[in-house]
Amino acid sequence: MDPVSEMYLLLERIGRDSSAVQRSRVSIATFFLQATRIEILNESQQLDWQPDITRFLRLWDLIELANPMLAVTYLDAFLGYVNVDRGRVTERPGSEQGARVASLCLLRALAGVDSGSATLKDIRERYVAVIPSDANFEGLLCYHVINVIHVVLVSGQEKRTISWRDYGPHAQEHVFFANTLAQVIRKGKQGEKVPRWALRFATHSLSHNLPPTSVVTDGLTIIAIDLGCDVPHSGTSGRYVDP
Amino acid sequence: MISKKLETLVEAANMNQIHSKYKAITAFFPYAVWQHGPLRAFLRAVRSSKQHGFMWNHIRPLIPMLLNEESHLSLKQAAILASPHSQWWKASTSEHSIQLFAAAASAIPYTDEVGMSLVDTLLQVASDDSVRSFIPVGMWSWLNKRPSLPPVCWGRRLASSRDVFQIIRTLGDIETLTSFLLLVWSEWDELPFEGLEEMRASILEDLGGIEMWRHREDLLRHLNHILGRLDSGLEHLRQHDPDIDEGDIQRRKDQYGTLRGALLEVDMEAAEMLLREALRLTILFCPLIPIDRHKVPLDVYVCNSSPVSVAACPGCLLPVDQLRYPSIRDSFHDRVTYHPLVSFIAGIARFDLVHGVGVITLHLPIYGPGIDVL
Numbered sequence: 049m050d051p052v053s054e055m056y057l058l059l060e061r062i063g064r065d066s067s068a069v070q071r072s073r074v075s076i077a078t079f080f081l082q083a084t085r086i087e088i089l090n091e092s093q094q095l096d097w098q099p100d101i102t103r104f105l106r107l108w109d110l111i112e113l114a115n116p117m118l119a120v121t122y123l124d125a126f127l128g129y130v131n132v133d134r135g136r137v138t139e140r141p142g143s144e145q146g147a148r149v150a151s152l153c154l155l156r157a158l159a160g161v162d163s164g165s166a167t168l169k170d171i172r173e174r175y176v177a178v179i180p181s182d183a184n185f186e187g188l189l190c191y192h193v194i195n196v197i198h199v200v201l202v203s204g205q206e207k208r209t210i211s212w213r214d215y216g217p218h219a220q221e222h223v224f225f226a227n228t229l230a231q232v233i234r235k236g237k238q239g240e241k242v243p244r245w246a247l248r249f250a251t252h253s254l255s256h257n258l259p260p261t262s263v264v265t266d267g268l269t270i271i272a273i274d275l276g277c278d279v280p281h282s283g284t285s286g287r288y289v290d291p
Numbered sequence: 292m293i294s295k296k297l298e299t300l301v302e303a304a305n306m307n308q309i310h311s312k313y314k315a316i317t318a319f320f321p322y323a324v325w326q327h328g329p330l331r332a333f334l335r336a337v338r339s340s341k342q343h344g345f346m347w348n349h350i351r352p353l354i355p356m357l358l359n360e361e362s363h364l365s366l367k368q369a370a371i372l373a374s375p376h377s378q379w380w381k382a383s384t385s386e387h388s389i390q391l392f393a394a395a396a397s398a399i400p401y402t403d404e405v406g407m408s409l410v411d412t413l414l415q416v417a418s419d420d421s422v423r424s425f426i427p428v429g430m431w432s433w434l435n436k437r438p439s440l441p442p443v444c445w446g447r448r449l450a451s452s453r454d455v456f457q458i459i460r461t462l463g464d465i466e467t468l469t470s471f472l473l474l475v476w477s478e479w480d481e482l483p484f485e486g487l488e489e490m491r492a493s494i495l496e497d498l499g500g501i502e503m504w505r506h507r508e509d510l511l512r513h514l515n516h517i518l519g520r521l522d523s524g525l526e527h528l529r530q531h532d533p534d535i536d537e538g539d540i541q542r543r544k545d546q547y548g549t550l551r552g553a554l555l556e557v558d559m560e561a562a563e564m565l566l567r568e569a570l571r572l573t574i575l576f577c578p579l580i581p582i583d584r585h586k587v588p589l590d591v592y593v594c595n596s597s598p599v600s601v602a603a604c605p606g607c608l609l610p611v612d613q614l615r616y617p618s619i620r621d622s623f624h625d626r627v628t629y630h631p632l633v634s635f636i637a638g639i640a641r642f643d644l645v646h647g648v649g650v651i652t653l654h655l656p657i658y659g660p661g662i663d664v665l
Contacts, residue, residue, distance in 0.1 A: 247318045248349055254321035255353050268293060268322060274315035275296045
C-alpha cells in the first residue's frame, strides 16, 4: 500500500476526535496537498486521480480540514503551485491537480473565516501581493474555484464574469464545491444581493441531468437566499455521494 | 420555501421586487420544470411581470433542450408555458429549434393556457426578423384556436407591426387573417401606425364582398367590445398599465374607430350589393310567401349553399332583428324598414319551401345570375 493510502486509512481509523489529529491539522493538510501533488507527478496515476480526490473530500469533514486556521496553509500551497506573468495565472508544470485541490481547500476554509477577522485580512494581503486584481485565470484546471476565491478576497470583483459553460466536474467534486459556494453565499451580508455568478452556478447545476441531491439543495439554497427566504443552516454531513 | 416566496411576491404585486429578483426567479426554472407546484409558482411570478423576455438570458439554451423529441411531455409543456417569457429563439437562431417547438406543441395536450403560450410565442418569433422565415406555414393555424391572450402580452404588442401582418396576408387564408386581427386588436395595446394602415388596407381589399360577412361580423363585434372597454374609463386599464392616461385611451379609440369605420364601409358596400339584387327579386318572390310586416317567415329550410348557415324549424318565426348580418340589418332599419326579402339576405342562397308551392333558388351575382321559381 502506498503511503498516501496508508495515511487515509490511518486518519479514518483515528477519526476527528483524536487529539493527535486536532493538534496536527496543519501537518495533515499539508500532507494531503503534497500527496496530491506527488500522485499527479506520477504519470501512471495521473488518470486515476479522481478516486483520490474523492477520498480526500470524504475525509474532509472527518478531520475538520475546513478549519479557518488552515486557510493560510492552503493559500500558501496554492500560490506555490502557480506562476503569475502580467496578470495571467498559470499552473507550474505538474502542479495542475495540486493547485486544484489547494484552491478547493482554500475556498472551503474561507467559507468559515469571519469577514472582519485578522485571519481574513492576513489572507487578503498575502493573496493580493501575488495575484493582481485583473488576473486572468483562463486555462487553469481550477478556473471556477479560483475565480470565486478571487471575488471573495479582492474587493470590487463582485460582478466578475465566471463562465460555467464548461463546468462539469465529477459528482463528488460538484457536491463539495456546491456546498462550499452555498456556505460562501450564506456568509454574505444580510439583504445583500447574491452575486450574479453564484446564481449562474445554481442555474448551471440545476440544469444538469439528474444532479446529485445535495447539489440541488445547495443550488436552491443560493436562489432562496437571493429571494430573501429564511434558509435554515444545514451541515455538510451526508452530502457526499458515491463516485 | 421558494414557491411560497414567489407566491407572496405575486400576491403583494410588488413589481419592483419581482423585477429585481428576475435572475433568482429564473435560476429556479430548471428545478421547477420537474414539479407541478414549483412550476405553477414560477409561471405566476414571470407572468406577473411586464418585462419583455423576463427570463434571464442564461436560461435560454435550456428551453430547446426541454423541447427535444426525447424529452418527457411534462418537460415539453413546461418549456412551452415558459416560452413567451424566455425568448429562447434568440439563443439558437436555427430552423431546427423552431421545428422542435412546433413538434413539441403538437405532442402535448391542448389547453387554453398552452394555446395562449403558443400564440404569444409564435407572434414574438414572427416579429423577430432573424427567425421569422423559419416559421412553418402550419404553425399559423394555431391562431385559429383564438385563445384568450393576457393583458400584458408581448407577442400581441410586437406582432401588430406591418411586417408581420404582411406575412399573414400573403398566407391567403381569410380565417387565419381574421384570427390574427382578433388576437392582436386589444384595448391593452396601441397599434403602430404602419401596422394600422396595413390592417385598414387589408379590410378594404381582403374583407369586402358578400361572402365575408361572418368575418366582418366577428371583427365588428370584437371592435365594439374594445371600444366599449376604452369608453369605460381609466380604472379598468390601469389594473395592468398604471401609467396609461386619457391621451393614450383617445389614441386607441381613434385607431380602433378607424378600423371599425373601414369594416362598416366594406360591409355597407356588400349590403348594398345584396339589397340591389334582393329588390330586383321582389316582384317574383313576394306573391309566393305570406309575409308578416314585422316577422320574416322561416318555415323554410335553408339549404347548404355556401355561406348559408341558418336552418329553421318549419313554422317558427325569426324576428328581423336577429338576423346575423349587422350592417344589412341596420341598413334595412334605416332605409327600407322591414322588407320581407331580408329573409333572403339572411340566407343568401337557395331556399326550399316546405309549405310553399315549390323550390325557390336564388342565385346572387357572386354565384352566377339567375332566378328559378318552380
